Amino acid sequence: xxxxxxxxxxxxxxxxxxxxxxxxxxxxxxxxxxxxxxxxxxxxxxxxxxxxxxxxxxxxxxxxxxxxxxxxxxxxxxxxxxxxxxxxxxxxxxxxxxxxxxxxxxxxxxxxxxxxxxxxxxxxxxxxxx
Amino acid sequence: xxxxxxxxxxxxxxxxxxxxxxxxxxxxxxxxxxxxxxxxxxxxxxxxxxxxxxxxxxxxxxxxxxxxxxxxxxxxxxxxxxxxxxxxxxxxxxxxxxxxxxxxxxxxxxxxxxxxxxxxxxxxxxxxxxxxxxxxxxxxxxxxxxxxxxxxxxxxxxxxxxxxxxxxxxxxxxxxxxxxxxxxxxxxxxxxxxxxxxxxxxxxxxxxxxxxxxxxxxxxxxxxxxxxxxxxxxxxxxxxxxxxxxxxxxxxxxxxxxxxxxxxxxxxxxxxxxxxxxxxxx
Numbered sequence: 001x002x003x004x005x006x007x008x009x010x011x012x013x014x015x016x017x018x019x020x021x022x023x024x025x026x027x028x029x030x031x032x033x034x035x036x037x038x039x040x041x042x043x044x045x046x047x048x049x050x051x052x053x054x055x056x057x058x059x060x061x062x063x064x065x066x067x068x069x070x071x072x073x074x075x076x077x078x079x080x081x082x083x084x085x086x087x088x089x090x091x092x093x094x095x096x097x098x099x100x101x102x103x104x105x106x107x108x109x110x111x112x113x114x115x116x117x118x119x120x121x122x123x124x125x126x127x128x129x130x
Numbered sequence: 131x132x133x134x135x136x137x138x139x140x141x142x143x144x145x146x147x148x149x150x151x152x153x154x155x156x157x158x159x160x161x162x163x164x165x166x167x168x169x170x171x172x173x174x175x176x177x178x179x180x181x182x183x184x185x186x187x188x189x190x191x192x193x194x195x196x197x198x199x200x201x202x203x204x205x206x207x208x209x210x211x212x213x214x215x216x217x218x219x220x221x222x223x224x225x226x227x228x229x230x231x232x233x234x235x236x237x238x239x240x241x242x243x244x245x246x247x248x249x250x251x252x253x254x255x256x257x258x259x260x261x262x263x264x265x266x267x268x269x270x271x272x273x274x275x276x277x278x279x280x281x282x283x284x285x286x287x288x289x290x291x292x293x294x295x296x297x298x299x300x301x302x303x304x305x306x307x308x309x310x311x312x313x314x315x316x317x318x319x320x321x322x323x324x325x326x327x328x329x330x331x332x333x334x335x336x337x338x339x340x341x342x343x344x345x346x347x348x349x350x351x352x353x354x355x356x357x358x359x360x361x362x363x364x365x366x367x368x369x370x371x372x373x374x375x376x377x378x379x380x381x382x383x384x385x386x387x388x389x390x391x392x393x394x395x396x397x398x399x400x401x402x403x404x405x406x407x408x409x410x411x412x
Contacts, residue, residue: 011332078329086215115336
């Protein structure tokens with residue numbers, strides 16, 4: 001795939017057309033959980049509910065495992081996956097705590113102290129990544 | 131004729147709505163955030179606008195992945211708060227000034243801004259949180275003190291419209307509003323931001339220095355602000371910081387020279403830097 005100008009921003013997945021295409025059914029599943037009747041049906045039987053969304057096996061597994069970062073890597077977008085999180089009682093901040101690998105408490109503490117600095121977080125090379 | 135009196139820039143963090151709806155705005159975490167809006171609420175009472183033109187983004191509520199309009203103008207009679215996954219906010223439905231909204235839609239299309247017209251649309255925290263912070267607690271059985279024309283902007287799927295496009299759209303919206311024959315006071319809101327990243331391993335990014343410079347540019351040099359690239363927003367302000375292009379629509383609808391009457395900046399509200407500015411037309 002052609003390199004995109006934002007590809008070297010570390011720890012960031014830009015939800016562009018390629019991601020959107022890959023994640024379409026995954027995201028449509030997630031957004032269905034916006035409504036209580038769908039949350040009820042999903043919570044009653046996750047596997048059966050997921051059968052109506054033709055997502056990839058890997059995406060389906062990531063949903064069942066609640067692998068929040070993998071969901072994004074497979075085309076999910078945070079405004080969609082956050083609906084799955086909300087269904088589980090996880091708010092945006094606690095979800096971020098999980099995605100960063102910091103855990104909820106350390107993440108909250110970092111935010112209270114002013115958040116993650118931009119210094120050292122502009123380019124993948126600063127993270128020791130390509 | 132209708133007239134734009136002022137512009138308001140304001141973050142729209144969902145947790146701010148939750149804090150208001152659950153009555154915890156006075157606790158240590160939230161108080162400094164809400165204290166910064168005390169003056170704004172006084173100011174809103176004095177302005178007493180007839181109509182608020184509110185630029186916001188939908189968070190996959192009215193527009194999921196099936197349909198992603200870059201600019202969508204609410205032309206329906208009213209818009210109800212949506213269930214975003216944790217129940218609808220207990221705030222009133224938003225009532226439109228339908229005739230003015232249709233006038234704006236027509237004006238924009240004839241002036242080559244080909245916007246989408248929405249006659250049915252639920253609205254999410256992107257729209258209701260700025261109204262709540264600016265008006266204070268309004269109960270579900272009451273009414274918002276002003277009519278609201280919503281303009282919804284895609285900032286979820288890359289690319290959002292450019293800052294330059296947004297700035298020019300703001301100018302066209304101003305001409306549209308000020309060619310409407312009824313004598314109405316209008317305030318325009320640009321919402322979202324400031325620096326924040328909600329997703330993946332860099333979540334929690336905040337760039338206060340950048341944000342403060344952006345607030346300075348809003349007052350002093352909006353043309354420079356309109357030239358900020360998508361790459362700069364993504365890198366410097368986090369993947370969700372790109373919402374700030376919506377402030378440029380508000381700014382484009384004001385005079386080049388404005389008076390900054392209020393500013394508030396606080397970190398954090400949940401994952402986000404809260405920024406707020408009030409600019410009056412000179």
